Amino acid sequence: MMGKQRSSRYYWPGVLFALPFVMLGLAALIAALYPVVQHLRSLAWQPVPATVLSVSERNSAVQKIGESTTYRIEGAFRYRWQQQERISHRLTFSLVRDDLDDGWREAVMGEIGPVGNTITAWINPNAPDEAVVIRAIRWNEVGFAMLGALMFGAGGVVLMVAAFTPVRPGKAPSPQVVLWPLVLCLLATGPIWLVLVVLLIRDGHPIWAGVCLVPVALALNGVRVGLQQRTGTTASARPRSN
Structure with a gap:
């Protein structure tokens, strides 16, 4: 024992x-x-026209790795649903700041366009405050x-x-x-x-x-x-x- x-x-x-x-x-x-599950959820969401209020490519001076700097695209857009105007800051389902050269940032910036641009957003009809612009999965x-x-x-x-x-x-x-x-x-x-x-x-x-x-x-x-x-x-x- x-x-x-x-x-x-x-x-x-x-x-x-x-x-x-x-x-x-x-x-x-x-x-x-997380982004995969969110993408699958968004397949049932509804498209609505939206207006870009702000968009910027923010870098992080704190998270420098060697000589590279991590980036993240931030912004906001306005859309209308059931006679109410709403604002969302969720552009994509991506969670990370990174310095990957995979063309993702360029594709996102190109699809969103400048401030004032009219784009298509996807909203959750069961929770209208939940919306996103780009539903695609960033596979990298x-x-x-x-x-x-x-x-x-x-x-x-x-x-x-x-x-x-x-x-x-x-x-x-x-x-x-x-x-x-x-x-x-x-x-x-x-x-x-x-x-x-x-x-x-x-x-x-x-x-x-x-x-x-x-x-x-x-x-x-x-x-x-x-x-x-x-x-x-x-x-x-x-x-x-x-």
């Missing part, structure tokens, strides 16, 4: 070490899914966030499971014991990957759609290998009849 209590104490340093990785992975996953932003979710999340899960896996003296832990939770996590996120595949194909990114199928394929392959090993272990454990 004392031996079990003493050995359990060694789990917690591993858990505390793994927890930040898991939290970072969850935060990155939320950051990746989603891709970086998903990469962070995979790296930190998968690493954190493996470390967390390894911390709770008992190790007998002179015997290494079974790889299947550590990898099964990772396989289950990939299976649980399978619907997310499939939705991303459909959206990427729709937006003309078939290569990245194929990349999003890799985690699903790895999870299914992990299940296949695990079931084969479990079947083999069960068969070998059965007593042989003379």
Whole structure:
């Protein structure tokens, strides 16, 4: 009894070490899914004419990385719905300031145009104060966030499971014991990957759609290998009849 209590104490340093990785992975996953979920919600919104009140490309002197500066487009537009004028400051679903040279800022500025320009905005008919100008997904932003979710999340899960896996003296832990939770996590996120595949194909990114199928394929392959090993272990454990 004392031996079990003493050995359990060694789990917690591993858990505390793994927890930040898991939290970072969850935060990155939320950051990746937010614009995707908002885009899917906005597919049912209604178009209305709107007038640009202000638009600017703000840089951040505080968030300088080396010699580059992060940017974010900010602005406001006015629209009319049910005989009431409303103002929104939400131009896109993008959350980040960045210095990515992917043409996103130029495309947004070109579509919004100068102050006074008449544009098409999309409003939520169930909540008219919720509106946006550009519903498109910025895939570079989603891709970086998903990469962070995979790296930190998968690493954190493996470390967390390894911390709770008992190790007998002179015997290494079974790889299947550590990898099964990772396989289950990939299976649980399978619907997310499939939705991303459909959206990427729709937006003309078939290569990245194929990349999003890799985690699903790895999870299914992990299940296949695990079931084969479990079947083999069960068969070998059965007593042989003379």
